[in-house]
């Protein structure tokens with residue numbers, strides 16, 4: 001506990017961001033209104049975004065999922081030659097159809113989407129028996145502002161499927177929930193959002209190779225990293241069908257996010273059949289900073305999850321009714337992985353979106369009936385209204401972030417001396433139309449940003465409360481209330497120091 005004192009509690013007494021007039025500059029600022037916790041802090045809804053959410057169609061989503069199931073077996077290893085594509089079976093036919101749909105959406109908006117592919121040959125591995133062509137299919141809705149357009153927001157689902165046997169490419173592998181549902185979310189977002197314009201860029205992505213080892217997403221994320229793309233957030237939709245089992249909760253979708261970023265700390269893996277052990281890695285300075293500041297719950301990916309809860313689910317409650325996202329403080333479920341991890345590993349902010357309760361009799365199963373139990377991932381168990389709500393959470397997140405200004409930069413908390421007030425400083429958002437900056441805070445035990453205070457276009461704020469007792473963040477907001485992702489301040493002053501050096505601080 002004492003170790004935090006030296007660097008947390010220190011700030012200059014003079015600066016006062018809330019003082020507007022010279023006379024007031026002498027006064028100690030009053031304690032800001034703490035407001036009501038939770039959803040009252042989400043701000044006004046943007047009518048254009050509300051209209052986008054209402055445009056999402058459960059019927060279109062149903063048609064997309066049923067069409068994807070009609071390709072029979074969408075294994076990454078299934079045939080994709082011209083004859084297979086012409087026969088309407090296998091992953092090649094599925095891929096060509098997805099591409100044709102994106103092209104149709106683009107035609108409907110006067111060519112506003114750039115439909116592209118990212119093709120590569122995956123070498124043999126444990127679940128890939130021969131060099132195999134993989135093709136990521138995606139549509140780009142380029143931002144309208146030259147600077148803001150460099151910011152990219154990605155929504156993704158995987159279009160490959162599998163049954164009990166990874167190498168079986170002939171028996172049905174319907175994959176309606178896993179993951180035609182996520183693919184349909186990406187495609188439906190493209191359809192409804194392409195009718196609108198946003199300052200920043202949105203990419204609607206569909207990937208293969210997920211079931212063999214996240215190969216499609218890995219290739220895409222590494223390409224983005226190599227080319228220096230500024231992917232600000234990635235939404236991985238995998239198993240978002242809301243399967244109709246009696247225990248399902250149709251009003252909750254889970255959002256999984258990493259705590260300590262993968263790029264800061266990797267665990268390494270023990271040796272397994274055919275695979276050597278890989279060592280873990282740690283960025284010691286960043287690990288220490290996270291630990292000293294108590295930032296285990298404030299990774300960029302967790303800010304994104306929080307944003308989906310507060311800036312989309314709560315802000316557009318009038319559209320969603322009781323349906324809402326629920327944060328899970330984990331990168332993923334037990335024993336499972338997903339495409340967001342490829343993006344986390346490449347250093348991008350990314351989350352996984354998955355239905356509340358999975359039915360494992362409906363995933364990766366060869367369709368059959370055994371002991372009275374029906375196995376198989378068929379559309380009849382998918383709740384299309386649920387998938388539509390998931391698509392709305394995605395579209396709301398993408399549209400809000402692509403409308404909002406960029407995050408404020410270099411956000412700092414003054415820590416030069418022991419002090420019970422808090423001074424924050426930051427640099428302007430590098431792009432976008434900032435109507436105001438807002439300081440957010442929450443109790444250290446709260447999962448959500450529960451309090452907000454506008455500071456206009458000032459690049460600093462003075463708050464009459466102790467940074468020891470709350471977490472702060474700063475965000476940039478446009479005139480319609482669309483907010484950037486919040487940025488948690490780092491100390492301005494001495495970096496976190498080990499406990500041994502804090503003896504004189506009391």
Ligand SMILES: [Zn+2]
Nearest residue numbers: 178179238239
């Ligand atoms: Zn999946």
